[in-house]
Amino acid sequence: MDKARRYINEQKFYATLPHKIDNAVEEYLEERKDEPELDWRFEEINEFGEDGWTISYTHKSVKKDV
Numbered sequence: 001m002d003k004a005r006r007y008i009n010e011q012k013f014y015a016t017l018p019h020k021i022d023n024a025v026e027e028y029l030e031e032r033k034d035e036p037e038l039d040w041r042f043e044e045i046n047e048f049g050e051d052g053w054t055i056s057y058t059h060k061s062v063k064k065d066v
Contacts, residue, residue: 038059046053
């Protein structure tokens, strides 16, 4: 009986999961819509495989008035 109940609950969980994920993504994007996009900068020093080769990513600071 317990195995059957677990199986049924598992099926319900996986049946509703895509809808729950879609809702969570929509809520997240709605909350972030007023936030500015970051201006990313990419810098590569030397060539790949050489000594001292590095890659760095930075972005301009975004100041948000609260």
